[in-house]
Amino acid sequence: MPANRFNGHTDYGIGIGLRSPHYHHILTRKPVVDWFEIISENFMIDGGRPLRILDQILEQYKVVQHGVSMYFGSAERPNREHLRRLKTLVQRTKTPWLSDHLCWGSVDGRYTHDLLPMPYTFEAARITAQKIREVRDFIEIPVAVENVSSYAEFHVSEMTEWEFLNEVAERADCGILLDVNNIYVSSQNHSFDPFTYVNSVPAERVAQIHIAGHSKYRKYILDTHDHPVIDPVWKLYGRAIERLGHTATLLEWDDSIPSFDEVHDEALKANRFLASASLAAAV
């Protein structure tokens, strides 16, 4: 949705991920970009060049924080040091909302540094929602959870992935970062209709959308963020925008990163869909 309580009532346009190969271009050429998304963990440090660059970016651009290791779905309690550092960064960036993944990745204090899939059970939904609430109460800004790409499904699951997402979002009363590439990747890996997923998401909770490229292997698709967005994902994005309206959209490109202009141009392709959504809203 456009401005809503899960994205701090903002109406951001099309952004791209802030990545180090582009720092020089951004700081010297000052390109017009609606907003940048940063990986929170890259800046949850005490000092040095990354924070200096971030401060320079913050002087000129809107920045939203996206995390990769809060692990809302891990059975263990949130790491206090992580929360403390995250809050310090939130105060620095003044991000209107914060996102991280609907996944787990650590257990008994050991970290896999991966986005591991959830078992879609009511117990997991309850634990995850409780953790999201705990994080939001500590950070004191809206939180959105992102659906991940997955390569495995669990026997214990009691519902579909989209039902689980809705269950968690409802219990936590949190926002959703809808990653349409992840929906596509998982739909191919688990043989479900990605449009059913997109059509099932509660529109009023969507704070933001992610788009990205991926890699196709013989038996599965891997979410690699190292290619342009493929047409089937754009079609899915089109359907999402049709349902949600003009929604803050972010292109992720994390590996084999091309020039800034190439990444930005790829992101701006979203305008095709956003423009018609704006027109429809006006009519």
Place this chain on the structure above:
Amino acid sequence: MKLLSLQRRMARAVMTPLTNSERMRSVAPDGRSMRAVASQIIKPNDRMTSFERLEIYNRQYWFRVLSAFAEDFPGVRAVLGGRRFDAMAKAYLIDCPSQSFTLRNLGSRLVIWLQKHPSWAGERQNLALDMVRLEWADIEAFDGLREPSLKPEDLAGVNPAKLRLHLQPYVSLLALRYPVDELLLEVRKDSDDLDVASNTFNERHKRKRVSAAAKLKPSPIFLAVHRLDEDVYFRRLDREEFAILFALHAGKSLNAAIESALRSSPIAVVDRAAHVEKWFHTWSALGWFCRLEKSPKNEKAASR
């Protein structure tokens, strides 16, 4: 199956070392069949078995942590050689899996681990340990905290016998047996060159780098790894210079630090004051000292 139990089982499987051909092992560390472990928790689909689906995560885990580890320690890799380094990295990560939300801290226990497991570095343990210390100090200097710098007015009226100076958290002091700073700079220069070089050129440089590491002879150095204008630098220190800084860092007062550092110094007594003045001038210019704490240890002479 409860969430915690499922996550423990899956994490154990995901973090199990790969085979030499980088596939998932058929037997788990506890002796159970990995196929049985996988099929108990993961559904197969029309293209992949439970084992194959779990293997995707197992491989991703190891590719990710090994690549992050190698990125942090290119100097250690040059010292040990690629094959020995890879074996050492796997052994370290089995014993010391990440306990932090950030991969930045992956190598934080490597010095202690390598001291306990010298066989992984073979005959080059001391050289490897020196390089680990340097590369870890480099990581700490890159994003360590910068406290407000000490200003001359902060020292006004402070009694030198009671004065305790604190180093910036991003400064590391290293007493090393080998001149690994030069080797690491060479390794990094080679890596920069490799970005634009042909395969033949790469091979030649790789051989040159390995040869440089092999020829490195012990020659003690004292080093400060620090940050200036957000770039990390390795600054060689005189023995006495190092000793003063080390003593200050250990909490000695200014007078005591200088006294202990110069006690057995070959520097002529008449020249010592000039040396100390020059060193302090340099350290201050580099911003190595933090603002004094308001504590009884640093009470002003006037207040006594």
